[in-house]
Structures are given as C-alpha cells and as structure tokens.
Amino acid sequence: MTGSQLKLINPIGNCDSTPGNNVLQSNVLKTPRFPAAAADILRQRHSLRNELLKQTHLIQTRIAILGGSTTIEVKNTLELFLLAQGIQPTFYESGYNRYCEDALFENPDLWNFRPDIVFIHTTWHNVSKFPELMETEVEVEAHVSREVTRFESMWEKLHAGLGTLIIQNNFDLPRLRPLGNLEASESFGRVNFLLRLNAEFANYARTHSRFLINDILYLSAQVGLAAWFDHGYWYNFHMALSPTATVALARNVAAIVKSVYGKSKKCLVLDLDNTLWGGVIGDDGVSNLVLGRDHPIGEAFLNFQQYVKDLQRRGVILAVCSKNDAENAKEGFSHPDSVLKLKDFSAFKANWDPKPENIRKVAEELNIGLDALVFVDDNPVERALVEEHLPEVAVPDMGMDVSCFAERLEYEGYFEVDKVVQDDVNRPAYYSSNAQRGAYQTAFCNYGEFLASLEMTADIGPFCPVYLERITHLINKTNQFNLTTRRYTSAEVEAVTRDSAFITLYGRLADKFGDNGLVSVVIGQVYDQMVELDLWLMSCRVLKREMELAMFDALVERCQALGIRKITGVYVPSKKNSMVAEHYAILGFSRVDGTSGGREVWQYDVPQAYSTGARYIRRTVEALPAAAKA
Amino acid sequence: MTKVEFLLELDEILGLRAGTIRGSEKLDDLENWDSAALIGFVAMAEANSGVSISPHQIVNCSTVTDLLRLAQVEGSSS
Numbered sequence: 001m002t003g004s005q006l007k008l009i010n011p012i013g014n015c016d017s018t019p020g021n022n023v024l025q026s027n028v029l030k031t032p033r034f035p036a037a038a039a040d041i042l043r044q045r046h047s048l049r050n051e052l053l054k055q056t057h058l059i060q061t062r063i064a065i066l067g068g069s070t071t072i073e074v075k076n077t078l079e080l081f082l083l084a085q086g087i088q089p090t091f092y093e094s095g096y097n098r099y100c101e102d103a104l105f106e107n108p109d110l111w112n113f114r115p116d117i118v119f120i121h122t123t124w125h126n127v128s129k130f131p132e133l134m135e136t137e138v139e140v141e142a143h144v145s146r147e148v149t150r151f152e153s154m155w156e157k158l159h160a161g162l163g164t165l166i167i168q169n170n171f172d173l174p175r176l177r178p179l180g181n182l183e184a185s186e187s188f189g190r191v192n193f194l195l196r197l198n199a200e201f202a203n204y205a206r207t208h209s210r211f212l213i214n215d216i217l218y219l220s221a222q223v224g225l226a227a228w229f230d231h232g233y234w235y236n237f238h239m240a241l242s243p244t245a246t247v248a249l250a251r252n253v254a255a256i257v258k259s260v261y262g263k264s265k266k267c268l269v270l271d272l273d274n275t276l277w278g279g280v281i282g283d284d285g286v287s288n289l290v291l292g293r294d295h296p297i298g299e300a301f302l303n304f305q306q307y308v309k310d311l312q313r314r315g316v317i318l319a320v321c322s323k324n325d326a327e328n329a330k331e332g333f334s335h336p337d338s339v340l341k342l343k344d345f346s347a348f349k350a351n352w353d354p355k356p357e358n359i360r361k362v363a364e365e366l367n368i369g370l371d372a373l374v375f376v377d378d379n380p381v382e383r384a385l386v387e388e389h390l391p392e393v394a395v396p397d398m399g400m401d402v403s404c405f406a407e408r409l410e411y412e413g414y415f416e417v418d419k420v421v422q423d424d425v426n427r428p429a430y431y432s433s434n435a436q437r438g439a440y441q442t443a444f445c446n447y448g449e450f451l452a453s454l455e456m457t458a459d460i461g462p463f464c465p466v467y468l469e470r471i472t473h474l475i476n477k478t479n480q481f482n483l484t485t486r487r488y489t490s491a492e493v494e495a496v497t498r499d500s501a502f503i504t505l506y507g508r509l510a511d512k513f514g515d516n517g518l519v520s521v522v523i524g525q526v527y528d529q530m531v532e533l534d535l536w537l538m539s540c541r542v543l544k545r546e547m548e549l550a551m552f553d554a555l556v557e558r559c560q561a562l563g564i565r566k567i568t569g570v571y572v573p574s575k576k577n578s579m580v581a582e583h584y585a586i587l588g589f590s591r592v593d594g595t596s597g598g599r600e601v602w603q604y605d606v607p608q609a610y611s612t613g614a615r616y617i618r619r620t621v622e623a624l625p626a627a628a629k630a
Numbered sequence: 631m632t633k634v635e636f637l638l639e640l641d642e643i644l645g646l647r648a649g650t651i652r653g654s655e656k657l658d659d660l661e662n663w664d665s666a667a668l669i670g671f672v673a674m675a676e677a678n679s680g681v682s683i684s685p686h687q688i689v690n691c692s693t694v695t696d697l698l699r700l701a702q703v704e705g706s707s708s
Contacts, residue, residue: 039673045666046645073666232685243669 038247045076052083057575059261059487064092064115064164066099068126069240077246078119081254085263096238097126103154106161116489117260118158119167119253123216123240124174124194131188133179140187148200155204155211163491165210167256170198172220175229209469209490212256212418219248255413261487262477265394265414266368266427268311269359271377272322272329272350276308276340277301278402281332282324292337300403305339307406312344315424316415317431319347319362321375323382326350346431355382356389365438366431367540369480369576374414376405423470423517430541433513440513451616454511456545458617460520460554463497463504470518471506475535479576481548482537483569483583488523501526503558507551509542509617516542520551524567531559532568536583543579549613552587559606568592569602587613631678636703639678640694643670655694675701 041048061082065071075091082089092113094102099120102110127147131140155166171194183189198217205213220228223245233239241249258264273280278290278297290298291305312318318340322329329350333342342348347365349358355377363370370392377383378398387395396412398405417424437454444450463471472493479485488496496502507520519539524531538548559567569584585591589602637651644651644662657663668688675681679702691697 039677042670042673043639043643043677045670046642070665072664073669076666230685236685236689237665237668239665239669243672246669 038244041077041080041247042243045080048080049083052080053088055083055086058083058086058088059263061087061089061117061257061261062092062113062115063089063257064094064102064110064113064118066094066102066110066118066120068097068099068120068122069234070096070238071121073239073243073246074121074241074250077250078253081250082257085254085258087254087257087261087263089257099126100150100154103157106157111161115162115164117165117167117257118162119214120154120169121240121249122169122171124171124190125234125240127171127194127197130190131193133188135188137187140193143193144196144200147197148204151201152204155208159208159210163210163489165212165260165489167212167214167253168201168205169214169216170201172216172228173225175225175231212260214249214253214256216249216252219252220245223248251413255416256418258413259416259418260476262473262479264416264477265316265374266372267317267319267346267362267366267374268308268409268415269319269321269362269373269375269393270308271379271382272320272324272332274378274402275376275398275405276305277332277335277338282328286331286335289332289335291335297402298337300405302337302339304402304405307409309339309344311415312340312428313425314417314420315427317347317366317368317428318345319366319373320345320350321355321358321362321377322350323352323355324350343432344428346428346434354385354389356386359386359390359393366434367480367543374409376409378402419469419473421470421473423473426515426517429514430516433516434541436513437511448616451546454513454545454616456509456511456617458510458547458550458614458619459508460505460551460619463493463506465497467506467518468493468497471521474518474521474537474539478537478539479574480540480579481543482535482574482577483533483580484535484572485574485577486535486572488535496523503531503555503562505551505554505558507538507547507554509545509547509550511545520547522551522555524555526562526564529564530566530568531564533570536569546614546616548583549587549615550617550619553610553612553614554619556606556610560608560610565606567604567606569604571600571602573598573600631701632704633698636674636678636698636701637694639674640671640697643667643674651694653694653698657692657694657697660694671697671701679703 065075067074071093075093079089079091092110092115094110099122101107128150129143129147131143151168155168158164158166173191173194177183177191179186179189183191186192201213205211227242228245229240230242233242270276278301279288281289291301292298293302308318320329326348330342330348332338333340347362349362351358359373359375360370363373370390374394374396375383375386376396376398378400383395383397386393394412394414396408398408441450444453468490472488472490475488475493496504503522503524503526505522506518508518509516519542521535521537522533523535524533538551555567569589571581571584573581584602587604589604592601592603633653637653638648640651641648644660644667646662671688672683675683681700681702683700687700691700
C-alpha cells in the first residue's frame with residue numbers, strides 16, 4: 001500500500017473504541033483469549049470463570065476488598081480479570097462502608113484471612129467532611145490533614161498488623177458542581193479539595209513501599225464522569241461505580257496486581273509498514289514514507305513512535321518482526337523524522353518467514369518467555385496467525401486508525417509496573433548488549449574462549465538495603481531460572497535480610513559490554529548445621545555465563561565460614577522453570593528419595609576443601625562501598 | 631429474544647444450571663440475585679433487546695416475570 005492510498009483508508013478520527021465511548025457495546029477492546037465486550041463479561045461471568053479456572057499453574061493470592069460502597073460486583077469482575085492473567089484470587093470483603101473500622105479495629109475475620117493484598121475501594125463519597133463554603137485556607141488545610149490522617153492511620157495499621165501490600169483508590173470527582181468552575185479554584189471547592197487529597201495520597205505512595213495508588217481520577221476521566229457514576233445505582237444499591245466503570249476499574253486493579261506478581265509484559269514486537277510508518281518501505285522507499293509533522297497521518301505515526309519510544313525509555317524491550325528485506329527494513333529508521341532508531345531495538349527480524357516463527361526466535365534470542373511478548377501489527381491476518389500459533393503472545397486488536405494505536409496498546413495495561421527501578425530502565429540496554437555479545441560470540445570457535453574474553457566480574461554478597469527493592473522486584477517476576485518460584489513481599493525480604501537464621505546472597509554481573517545489574521538471588525534458612533534453599537533465581541539475560549556457578553561458589557564459602565555441613569536444595573517444577581530441572585544435579589547435589597507432589601529435594605555435603613566452579617568470572621570484593629549499601 | 635433464551639441467560643448470570651429459572655420466582659428468593667447479577671441483567675437486556683434499563687426500574691421488580699417485562703422479552707407483556 002502506498003502512502004497516497006493510505007490517506008483514503010486511514011482517516012484520523014476519534015478513538016471510539018476507548019472505554020469512554022459506550023464500552024458496554026464495544027467489541028473492539030478485547031483481550032486475546034478473554035471476553036470481548038464489557039457486556040459479555042458481565043453477562044457471562046459464571047461460564048467465563050469456569051473456563052478460566054481450567055488453566056493450570058495459577059498463582060494464588062488473597063485479596064481483601066475494604067469497600068466504602070457495595071463491592072460484590074467489583075469483586076466478581078476483578079476475579080475474572082485476574083484469572084485471565086493467570087492469578088486466582090481468594091477474596092475477603094468488608095461489610096458495606098466498613099473499610100475503616102475493619103482496619104482500625106483489627107477485625108479478626110480480616111486478620112485471620114491474612115491477605116496478600118488489601119484493596120481499599122473508596123471514592124469521593126467516602127470523604128468524611130468537605131470544607132464549608134468560605135472557610136479559610138487554614139481551615140481547609142486542617143480538613144485535608146484530618147482526612148489524610150484518617151486514611152494514614154488505616155494504612156499504618158494494615159502495614160504493621162498484616163504486612164500486606166495496599167492498593168488504595170485515589171479520589172474521583174463528583175458529577176455535580178454547585179460552585180461551578182470555582183469548585184476547582186477556591187480552596188473550599190470540592191474539586192480543589194479532592195485534588196489536594198490525591199496529592200497527599202500520591203506523596204504517601206512515593207514515600208512508602210507496599211502502597212500503590214489505583215488512579216480512579218484518571219479512570220473516571222477516561223470513562224467520562226457521566227458514564228462513571230450513575231445516580232440510580234448509587235441511590236438504589238450504593239454502587240459507587242456504574243457497570244461500565246466497574247469493568248474499567250477491575251481491569252486497572254488487575255493490571256496493578258499482575259505487575260506485583262511479575263506478570264507484566266517485557267517486550268513489544270512491532271511490525272513496520274503501516275504500523276510504525278505509513279507506506280511500504282520496500283515499494284515506496286524511505287523518502288516516500290508517511291511520517292512526520294507535515295502530514296496528519298504522518299504525525300499520527302510519529303506520535304505512535306514517540307509513545308513506543310517512551311515505553312522503551314522506561315524499560316520495555318523493543319523488537320521488530322516484519323515481512324521485508326532486512327536492509328530495506330533497517331533503512332526505514334534512517335527517515336529524518338523517525339523518532340525510533342535502529343539502536344532502540346534489541347532484536348530485529350525482517351525476512352519472509354512466517355511471523356510466528358520470527359516471534360519465537362525473538363523470544364529465544366532475548367531469553368524471555370513468549371508470554372512476555374506483545375505483538376503489534378496493523379494487519380489483522382498476521383495478528384490472527386500469531387494468535388493461532390502462539391497463544392501465549394498478547395496480540396491487541398489495533399484497528400485501522402493509527403491515531404488510536406497508542407491508546408489501544410495502553411488500555412490493556414500490558415506494561416504496568418508497580419515501580420520504576422533503574423534496572424528496568426537499563427533493561428533494553430542489557431538486551432542490546434546481549435545482542436552484541438551474541439554477534440561477538442560467533443567470532444569464537446570455543447565457548448570457553450568466548451566467556452574468558454568477556455572479562456566478567458561479579459559482585460556477590462549478602463542482601464543490603466540499597467538492593468532490596470531490586471531484589472524484591474526480581475523475586476516476583478523471575479519465572480524461568482527459578483528453582484521454587486517462591487514469591488516474597490518487600491516485608492519478607494527485609495525480614496530475611498535482618499534475620500541471622502537466613503543466608504542471603506545477591507549477585508551482580510558486569511562484562512566488557514556493560515553492567516548486567518543485579519541478576520541473581522539466593523535465600524536459605526539455616527537449621528543447625530544445615531541450610532535449606534528456599535529460593536534460587538537468576539535473570540535469563542545472563543544464562544550460560546557461569547553466574548550460577550559463581551553464586552554457588554559464594555554460597556559454599558559462606559557455609560564453610562558458618563560451619564554449615566549440608567545444603568538442601570528444593571526444586572518445585574512449574575510451567576516455566578524446566579530449564580533448571582537439572583540445576584542441583586549439575587552442581588553435584590544428590591536427590592533425596594521419597595519426595596512427592598513434584599517437589600524434589602536435593603542435598604549437598606559441604607566439603608572442607610572446595611574448588612570453585614566458575615572459571616570465567618572474577619569475583620570482586622566489594623563493587624559498592626559498604627557505606628553506600630547501608 | 632424469546633422467554634426461553636432470556637431465562638437461560640438469567641441462569642447463567644445467576645450461576646445456576648440451565649433450566650433452573652422458570653419465570654415465576656421471586657427475586658428475594660434467588661440467593662445469587664445481588665448487585666453483580668443485577669448489572670449482568672442490565673447488560674443482557676441492553677445487548678439482546680436494545681433496552682436501556684435504569685436501576686430505579688429494577689428496584690420496582692419483585693419477580694423474574696417483572697424482569698422479563700422490563701427487558702421487553704417477546705410474549706412477556708401478556
């Protein structure tokens with residue numbers, strides 16, 4: 001298709017598939033392998049639930065919903081969205097509008113439930129007192145302070161008593177504005193007041209771990225206030241959200257929970273022609289591509305590229321999968337208006353092979369699971385092919401209008417993160433470096449020579465405060481090189497760090513191509529002269545680099561220093577960790593007989609004299625000064 | 631939408647085996663008739679009959695027959 005033809009079929013218009021526009025009747029917001037329209041979700045909940053429950057290896061989680069309004073419809077819808085993400089929740093619901101009492105007075109039912117996550121579903125209706133007309137700034141500030149203190153008391157109680165992750169709604173806005181536009185500008189105006197509360201909530205989220213905001217201010221704007229809140233549902237059933245809004249909220253909360261459990265996507269695989277630019281590079285040539293601010297459609301492609309670039313900057317890995325000659329495809333990025341450059345892509349597949357094959361190769365090359373990929377293509381036939389052959393890959397329906405591409409991609413919440421950490425921001429660079437390493441490797445006939453030439457250094461040591469956030473992040477998102485797939489909350493990681501009954505090790509790896517960051521974690525509990533390994537994981541970006549051997553060397557040395565005679569390793573098979581099935585056997589452990597339920601127990605006698613296993617990694621004493629780690 | 635189709639969908643919304651709801655039941659007697667079922671019913675009526683139902687109208691319903699009428703299911707007005 002040429003650029004001029006594109007003008008005819010690609011009118012720039014409203015993204016009428018966005019949730020603000022009659023989502024109940026829309027069938028274009030579908031998530032692959034999940035119901036299309038919101039109406040279908042609400043109507044077919046039971047059969048959908050039964051279907052989704054047929055999945056295996058679901059992650060179990062316990063969620064307490066503390067509601068300032070009716071919550072059963074929220075719970076039921078949220079359950080579906082979580083199941084669609086491979087997470088099976090068990091719920092606790094507070095009594096109607098008992099959210100505060102349950103937390104502050106430590107409702108035994110809630111405490112005995114021991115939630116992993118508390119979701120506090122409050123809206124502007126739950127503000128205890130709004131400022132009075134004409135109250136002074138000082139008086140309004142006192143109202144803000146009182147309201148925030150009320151919520152903070154609840155959060156502190158939940159954190160202290162349950163050590164749980166809290167997901168807290170911020171505030172939506174009322175549909176009615178008795179003061180008109182002054183509601184926003186006067187300090188006693190309700191809109192002004194609610195936005196101040198939201199700023200305080202956000203500040204708390206920035207300064208406290210295990211506390212995340214569910215941004216219903218944004219959601220209500222996205223849906224539209226008139227569709228978000230329905231007076232009839234409120235007066236008759238005390239439902240603070242309309243059915244449309246309930247679906248939007250559940251989708252959003254599920255995206256947050258998914259990110260907490262490390263199930264967010266990591267890599268965006270992009271088609272090129274009519275996806276990143278208008279026109280066909282092989283036919284039209286780079287100079288005739290529709291891209292840039294001098295053309296309405298060209299500007300829309302440019303803005304989509306900018307959105308993709310923004311994703312890449314915050315850690316989403318980019319890959320290309322295009323039916324093109326490779327040289328032609330690469331030339332497209334030399335377009336003077338192209339925001340994306342060739343170096344932004346960590347994998348590049350441009351050839352005439354079927355796309356499912358190429359996407360599989362992208363996953364292999366990047367050492368990530370197919371379920372970490374999102375594939376974006378303007379061509380519905382290609383999308384259908386990928387959906388059919390690679391059901392693990394997320395394939396959003398992008399529609400025909402490039403001006404809506406970014407919104408369609410974003411709406412699914414594929415790349416939701418619970419925190420932006422430096423290691424994630426660096427991730428695309430790691431993978432690009434890996435591609436360089438791969439190319440470099442081909443120059444060697446001997447793999448050992450290749451490893452030696454990488455000049456690898458590892459910093460391996462006990463957990464320290466500066467790394468706890470990254471360690472928690474890695475624990476909750478690593479699936480493949482993970483012996484037990486045991487997840488830890490931040491509080492649990494902090495606890496084992498302080499507890500002398502645990503051996504903890506983190507590992508960082510660097511080489512001549514760059515720093516791979518913190519890539520491996522080991523946690524073991526000490527019993528007398530034995531340590532049982534509860535967790536051993538490693539990022540797949542450093543596979544086959546002997547980092548696991550370096551970690552084992554450090555572990556054995558620690559055991560020797562502590563007088564530990566035996567190491568017990570546990571392997572719990574999962575859908576994704578078959579790559580480490582032989583891990584303990586390779587390290588010289590012996591399997592203990594009589595294990596059952598798939599859980600394997602292995603043992604290793606710590607020798608008095610030990611020869612290190614890692615031949616190509618030099619361990620640095622302290623890569624980071626001790627003071628910096630404190 | 632026929633009455634039979636409606637009742638089958640209502641079974642689904644309430645999580646009941648197909649054929650359980652016969653049409654004369656009182657809503658108060660249906661264990662699963664809650665806010666979640668209610669919005670499922672609204673979505674069903676809108677999708678199948680193009681009828682927009684307000685929450686106020688549902689409050690005035692006491693039986694499944696009332697829901698049938700509200701959703702303008704064929705033959706339900708007699």
